Amino acid sequence: MTRPPSADTLVWVGYCRAGFERDLARELVDRLGGEVIEATENAGYVRVCAATNEVRFRVAVQDLTFARQLILTREAAVQLISNDRVTPIVDALQAFMVLHGIDHVVDCRVEYPDTNDGKALSRAAKAIEPRLRERLAANHQLVGHAKFRAMVFLTPDKQARIGLADLHLSANDPLGIPRFRMPPDAPSRSTLKLAEAIHVFLGSGQDEAMQPDMRAVDLGAAPGGWTWQLMQRGLRVTAVDNGALKGDLVDNAMVKHLRTDGFRYAPTVPVDWLVCDMVEQPARIATLVAKWLANGWARYAIFNLKLPMKKRHEEVARCREIIGEAMEEAGKSYILQLKQLYHDREEITGFVMLPNRKARFAHHLAAHHLAASDEARRVGRPAPTGRKTGGDHARVAASAFSASPNTTLNTSSPSASVAAKKPALNLSSTLPRAAASPWSAKPLPKQKKRR
Ligand SMILES: C[S@@+](CC[C@H](N)C(=O)[O-])C[C@H]1O[C@@H](n2cnc3c(N)ncnc32)[C@H](O)[C@@H]1O
Incomplete structure (x- = not known):
């Protein structure tokens, strides 16, 4: 900071995976034009102030690759030193709501960083949250149609950051972490990665975007966690990998296993979905995914980009550019999102789709x-x-x-x-589940053989 923030400076608190604080701080500064106030390595969160207080609720967690959650707070924190921890939190929250002209909230959450030090605060959070809710209810400030959620973020230095989260611009899951049970029949834990990607990228549109009898190709499929997810949703999967598939996937009529190179494989007819989890340089994967969509081989893709390098921010920007340029060259409209999911470690997951009139989701x-x-x-x-x-x-x-x-x-x-x-829309209630794939019929022109 060139000058210290005042108590009323608006400060964004972004949650992230421990170790990715610099990446998130950089993204937030790019987006808000402000300055980093706190980005301690392995803290699991960062605090960034905006260039002006005007930005307020203009940034969405969906806009950020490395953020799990985003809440708007002010610089002044509540010190949790007295026996009554709830009253100072309620007072600070009331003042913050007045500042933003907000009378009601839908609910309240008391959270903490997803780190070992942070988890030690979970008991305090569990004790404070219901009492805060009671106080808000007693003040008639909890209403179901409100646009904001009251947020309290506890940090290991015994401070509470009081804030608000816009329901449209923040994550719905506590701590910004969607929880999934490991399905006992799935061949690998990475099945959870695809389950989370579907939840995050497709949301209520997943029944429309993934319908029974759609076709998918899974590049780098073994031992089969992603293929298994697709098969559970009724998709027919071509699983490409020299390695072996496991469990239910072996000799399964819904799955065709091809032991070949994922970079050389091309489908004979267009498919609905490409998924790709090959361990490779991110730029190579981005180029491959872009080729599939630009050529019309698939219209949706979910893919993993491994980021073991130091300059992750630059690498992510490069991959975005590769996909953007290829799609523009092909004259295709597209939607692209890149996100570090909870189940991603030193990696991020991408989603790209070609929207059409039917793609209501x-x-x-x-x-x-x-x-x-x-x-x-x-x-x-x-x-x-x-x-x-x-x-x-x-x-x-x-x-x-x-x-x-x-x-x-x-x-x-x-x-x-x-x-x-x-x-x-809530598409799951408006769409028939078993529509035939409009993409499975037309054969592709033969690809030129590589010399
Ligand atoms: C991280 S694992 C995939 C895990 C899988 N998604 C799952 O859920 O079980 C990466 C896989 O990519 C495969 N792979 C790497 N390079 C490949 C290539 N060029 N062609 C096909 N498969 C490849 C590896 O054999 C390995 O099985």
Whole structure:
């Protein structure tokens, strides 16, 4: 900081995997134009102030590769030294809500960093949370339709950061960590990685995006955790790996195992899904995924990028560029998100899709950007405008997408605007589960043989 922050300076607290504080701090500074206040290695969180207090609720956790959760706080912390820990928290929260003109919250959470030191605070958090909830309820400040959640973030130095999380722009899961049970029949623990990716990237649209009888290719499939996830959802999978598949996947009618090189394999007919978990240089994987989508071999992809290097931020930017350039060259609209999931260690997971008029679940991805634009109007700045075709929402969402560094929505074709036209739907209740894949019929032209 060039000057110390005042007690009222707005400060973002971002949670991350321990060891990734510098990466998250850098992302937040890029996004907010502010400065790092705290980014201690292995703390499991960072604190960054924005360049101006105007940004308020304009940044979404979905926009950031390395953030699990994002809450807005002020610099002044509550010291947890007296026996009554709840009253000072309630007082600070009331003051913060007044500052932002917020009368109600949907609920409250008391959280802590996902580190050994942080977990030692879980008992205190469990004790404080219900009492805070009681006090908010007694003040008639808890309402189901509120847009914010009250957040208290405890740190090992016995301080509590009091804040708010916009429901559209923050993670819903406690600590920003979705929990999954390890399915006993799955061949490997990495099955949880794909389960989490589907939950995070597709949300309520997963029944639409992954339908029974769709086709998928899994590159680097062995021993089969990802293939198993796809098969559980009724997809037919070509599993490409020289290694052996395990368990239920062996001699399974839903799975075709090909012992070949994932970089050389090309499908004979287009498939719906490409998933890829090969251990390789990230740029090579990004190039391969981009080729599949640009060639029309698949229209959705989930892929893992291993990041053992020091310059992770640069590597992520490079992969984003590789995919962006390939898609632009092919004249395809696309949505791209890169995220370090809870089950990712020194790696991140990517999702890319080609939206079309039928892909209604793209609204899930657009929703938080629409909310961000609403906030822009509320604080008196003009909402961004873009293409002249499509409705108001389409224009706002399209330009918000392209302005966001993590979620890229390329709008070179009208279909992208159409995809972002309406707010999120609960697709699981509106769509038939077993629609036939529109992508499985048309054969691809033969690929030229490599010399
Ligand atoms: C991390 S493991 C995949 C785990 C798998 N996703 C699961 O859920 O069980 C990486 C796999 O990629 C495979 N692999 C690496 N390079 C490959 C290549 N060029 N072609 C095919 N498979 C490859 C390895 O044999 C290994 O089985």
